[in-house]
Amino acid sequence: MAATVATPRVSARDRLLAAADELFYAEGVHTVGIDRIIEQAGVAKATLYNNFGSKEELVKAYLESRHVSMAEKITRLVERQDTPRERLLAVFDAIGELFEQPGFRGCAFVSATAEAPAGGLIEQASREYRTWANALFADLADQAGAADPQGLARQLHLLFDGASLAANLDRNPAAAVYARNAAAALLDAATAPEVAGAHREESAVL
Numbered sequence: 001m002a003a004t005v006a007t008p009r010v011s012a013r014d015r016l017l018a019a020a021d022e023l024f025y026a027e028g029v030h031t032v033g034i035d036r037i038i039e040q041a042g043v044a045k046a047t048l049y050n051n052f053g054s055k056e057e058l059v060k061a062y063l064e065s066r067h068v069s070m071a072e073k074i075t076r077l078v079e080r081q082d083t084p085r086e087r088l089l090a091v092f093d094a095i096g097e098l099f100e101q102p103g104f105r106g107c108a109f110v111s112a113t114a115e116a117p118a119g120g121l122i123e124q125a126s127r128e129y130r131t132w133a134n135a136l137f138a139d140l141a142d143q144a145g146a147a148d149p150q151g152l153a154r155q156l157h158l159l160f161d162g163a164s165l166a167a168n169l170d171r172n173p174a175a176a177v178y179a180r181n182a183a184a185a186l187l188d189a190a191t192a193p194e195v196a197g198a199h200r201e202e203s204a205v206l
Helices: 012-027 036-043 044-050 057-079 084-099 108-113 122-145 149-169 175-190 193-204
Strands: none
Touching: 012 036, 012 057, 012 108, 036 044, 044 057, 057 084, 057 108, 057 122, 084 122, 084 149, 084 175, 108 122, 108 149, 108 175, 122 149, 149 175
């Protein structure tokens, strides 16, 4: 007789986060009320407040979970590449995979902060995500030999944002390909020998 394998028990907190992730992303954090979350998670209202304290805290935890998931996905794909150039461009390959998913509805951080109060927990979570993304681009640009890694990072971050917006609003996953091609052109220009030389001369004067 085969042994029975026990199914790991999912905590109430994890069930709440799973319900929040599904409902908030599909329908919006401002549209979905607390009652929908607790009904889907199968918990009491008191359990939600015991774990998160408020809806805003739950939204922050949802965004932080999205941040971790996105960072892991991008990092895995980046680390598979052999050259600094391909590592940087792999960021756009990663978001391209997300754009292809049937449930893709744009950037969770943009959607959540659209009506969020300035300076609140939701804006804080979004700023942390954007700080991470910019630092990632700057690090990859530096590894690729860009003369001005931070300047290139800001340009790449704009492409990253624009691709997500276009993929969602235009229902066009190919936006990631267009952004990747533009990123490659920017990277090639930023790493050209004459550009690097001019940047070194400017730095020496300053």
